Amino acid sequence: MTKTIRLTMAQALTRFLARQMTEIDGEKLPLFGGVWAIFGHGNVAGMGEALYQVREDLPTFRAHNEQAMAHAAIAYGKAHFRRRIMAVTSSIGPGATNLVTACALAHVNRLPLLLLPGDVFANRIPDPVLQQVESFGDGTVSANDCFRPVSRYFDRITRPEQIIPALARAMQVLTDPAECGPVTLSLCQDVQAEAYDYPESFFEERLWTQRRPRPDRTELAAAVAALKDAKKPLIIAGGGVLYSQASGDLARLVEATGIPVCETQGGKSSLPDDHPLNMAAVGVTGTSAANRLAEEADVILAVGTRLQDFTTGSWALFRNSEKTFVGLNVQAFDAGKHRALPLVADAAEGLAELGAGLKGYKAPAAWTQNAKAGKAEWQAAAAKVTASTNAALPSDAQVIGAVQRAMGSGVTVLHAAGGLPGELHKLWQAGAPGSYHAEYGYSCMGYEIAGGLGVKMAKPDEEVVVMVGDGSYLMLNSEIATSVMLGLRLTIVLLDNRGYGCINRLQMGTGGANFNNLLKDSRHQTLPDIDFAAHAASLGAISEKVSSVAELETALGRAKQNPRTTVVVIDTDPLISTDAGGHWWDVAVPEVSARKEVVAARKAYEEAVKLQRVGD
Secondary structure (H helix, E strand, O other), X not given: OOOEEEEEHHHHHHHHHHOXXXXXXXXXXXXXEEEXXXXXXXXXXXXXXXXXXXXXXXXXXEOOOHHHHHHHHHHHHHHOOOOOEEEEEEOOOHHHHOOHHHHHHHHHHOOOEEEEEEEOOOOOOOOOOOOOOOOOOOOOOOHHHHHHHHOOEEEEEOOHHHHHHHHHHHHHHHHOOOOOOEEEEEEEHHHHOOEEEEEHHHHOOEEEOOOOOOOOHHHHHHHHHHHHOOOOEEEEEOHHHHHOOOHHHHHHHHHHHOOOEEEOOOOOOOOOOOOOOEEEEOOOOOOHHHHHHHHHOOEEEXXXXXXOHHHHOOOOOOOOOOOEEEEEEOOHHHHOHHHOEEEEOOHHHHHHHHHHXXXXXXXOHHHHHHHHHHHHHHHHHHHHHOOXXXXXXXXXXXXXXXXXXXXXXXXXXXXXXXXXXXXXXHHOOOOOOOOEEEOOOOOOOOHHHHHXXXXXXXXXXXXXXXXXXXXXXXXOOOHHHHHHHHOOOOEEEEEEOOEOHHHHHHHHHOOOOOOOOEHHHOOOOOOOOOOHHHHHHHOOOEEEEEXXXXXXXXXXXXXXXXXXXXEEEEEOOOOOOXXXXXXOOOOOOOOOOOOHHHHHHHHHHXXXXXXXXXXX
């Protein structure tokens, strides 16, 4: 007879999560690092009571904003290369829908996240309950249906026994390298509290290990043949290299063959910046060294990348008419993009087997030397734009240079939307794998500080530096208080250009008038003068405003010794960006406009789109 234990659905869920394990570097660890929770009427009685029962094995963390705590959970999973996960629970209504943006972020970036929002009553007797969204034509709809298109797996739990198959499916998605993405289990609030006789076997400890599929022999043979024929081969390293922990395999292949490498936002730090064949960033925010090679390459090995438009220059970057892509990716959907020769496999396994198949092959010496010369030219250009300055309003690049000099390459630098991703992608000199943490798949303002908190939870002994603009800071800064509360020290560099400087530059570049981006160009009666240092101090941080790049470097030296989160504010120029490197990006310009600047920009746009390659 099957042994059972009587628990509420919420108690069964939390007990199950606490029994899931993973293995990292030979050490067995809980798969779930904890649960973020903001309680409301839709989860405090059910999930709240259940989390209290397992608080020693599955710690609960309180934050100040639902979206922010989900960002922290996502960053935690990314910092662990998807080998550890966090869950997030909220009440119904705004608490739940606040999570949708973060869910979409995890979906785009293929990152594990378990969302457990409360939902309406399954029995429908109290309907409509507080915060319930009602559909006039569908009695099964709730606000949580918003999660469906942005979840890799969605389920609504309307009976307590449904949690058994739902969690089985959730774990498959969260731990599968190809399917990986957010899971939403929508928990009807009455069902959270309902009891069921669960089989004891449901709570047995389970160890989840990383699946590493090896390549198909036919696909491998085709990929090897293409690379052996290459005269101008190039490797694009995407985030899959890091998630597979394949940096060593990549380095061995590169050093054996002499094939140069460039990196996506997600793949940056796959090789250290000082590796002689690492051309660094590719694409719209790329280096001249990488993009020059990309334009000429005849065979491009794309490893673990989605090949999004910033990587490909909106598919205008790769100009060799005879080019062939080889898509090494654990997900077949990505491996075959743009008529690539697919090589569906784990990045580490695929690189190792490619290396064996390419034994004896060397890229032409002239191509390899050309790459190294281009890297030296780029390094000189980068050093120039990041050099110290006495300018009253330094550029983002000059601030990046100061942070690099003060903090070194041994820190983890984190950033997200705005102008910083473009500058950091090409200019930051990353060290160890995972030391460069960008959220540029969804380009989500507000990820920065919460994401830094999640990284610090994953790497408590490492220095985590968050770089954020004033626009993102104003959107979501509440987790400064959480970092202080949890004793997780961050160093936050806040670049204040008084508005959305990146989009203002894009507006100008497409012929538009300066309008509604910088504060001075927005509708206002009084131009705001925000004291960010005072605001950060009010949240518990140590803070100061500096007036020069030299003062910034000195302040960062102090920050490393401070006992809690430090925020250093510096004013920057909203109009300057690095001219060196980069590539065209497809942003559609109006065909008709009363502005002559827009008409001129449209003519330039029409010439640029001629370089796009569709279907080749």
